[in-house]
Amino acid sequence: MKVVAADQPRRSRRYALLLAARDSEYVLKAYGGYFNVFVSAFGRDCDGDAGDEAWDMFRVVDGELPAEEDLDGYDGFVISGSPYDAYADERWILRLCLLVQDLVAARKRVLGICFGHQVICRALGGRVGKARVGGWDIGIREVTMAATLPPCRFLDALQDLPPHAKITECHQDEVWEAPLGAEVLASSDKTGVEMFCVGDHVLGIQGHPEYTADILLSLVDRLSSSQSITVSFADDVKRQLEATGPDREFWLTLCKSFLKTQELA
Template sequence: MSLRICILETDHIRPELVERYQGYGRMFEQLFERQPVPASFEIFNVVEGHYPPAGERYDAYLVTGSKADSFGSDPWIAPLKAFLLARYNEGAKLLGVCFGHQLLALLLGGKAERAHQGWGVGTHQYSVGAKASWMAPAADGLTLLISHQDQVTALPEGATVVASSAFCPFAAFQLNDQVLCFQGHPEFVHDYSRALLELRQMNLGEQVYKAAVDSLVHDHDGATVAEWMMRFVAQGK
């Protein structure tokens, strides 16, 4: 059986990167195509007001990253929160990455805010503190590409920490068998991260920029996270 996944795209990538990378939805499609659980995907850009037709249901809804703040007042955020809360109350499975991770934490009773730690960029290592049947292949740690200046600072009631670090204590969380979120970007590739760093070099400052670029020598575990997500969705089907 092939899973049906709705990708809720919450941004447009930088114009100079569109020709090569197309968009976050397409980047997720390419990521999930490399993992073994059969799945198909439909992409809706919610910034433009696009959503699935009324009554259409999917095995899971994935909220992508965005340059917007999850706690911001952009006009498209409130409708997205209402849509996600309705799906949650129906029992749908929800996946979140970066902005999506923070938005779902907020929506379900947690907290997200500008991080006093500053920008997280480049590759970052996390300890995996949870064990579950969907976490195959098993891993005690994850390395992911990251790009964020906001963080989840309090989890929803009943949520479990899946991955953490001193820099980002709530780097991934699970809420029962319904919600799974990651701060890091499994869909990123090194060249895209490097291009983002170059575009943001002035904002980051030379020290943060150089450390991030140097960290790109490390491989990342995006494919593992992708497989975990699809196995999480598939459990109980």
């Protein structure tokens, strides 16, 4: 892809959200669905300009995938989180893995969030499974950037990266081993692969840059009500959220930079 000169009109960008979860009652009421959450988070340029771009959504959790002949029309794809296991063999997950392989082969930009991060890893030959330490990771966790980062245009566009950054987490699965050819960009004291990339066109993030505090609190209440987590665990998360928050602007800027920093020809 060629860099567009500053005095040239910007080509309209088009992105696809591959939604791997169903809208919760709370998110539907508060935001109109996860589509609006993601577009609000990632649907602006790094300079704050809304630009000329369009977003489509495909409910991959319900078997809805973009048609093969339409893939070339997209500049990037975002795979959401999910309550499902990325290593499971449901038909829609296997189809999503095949789609990821096609997108990567075509050098399309693919951003994976939580489940999306894990399913990209699986599709590219990495290893994914239940967290090896401590089960659920819910709340705010500080991740550490790798001491040496690969030369990527989307990282270069950020200039100075902080050595540490806090991010919202909600998962009980993790990447055990990054795919061959991937670079691990960040880790934490609980999760060895918090973020990885493959060149300039694949980025996986274990945490949830798109989550606001109220979305996480609603999810914690649902997990507690279903007894997926204990009441005391839920109370600990709520106390943590009262005391601290994620470095959300950093993570949103990182994701926007990845999706929108153009490659040299």
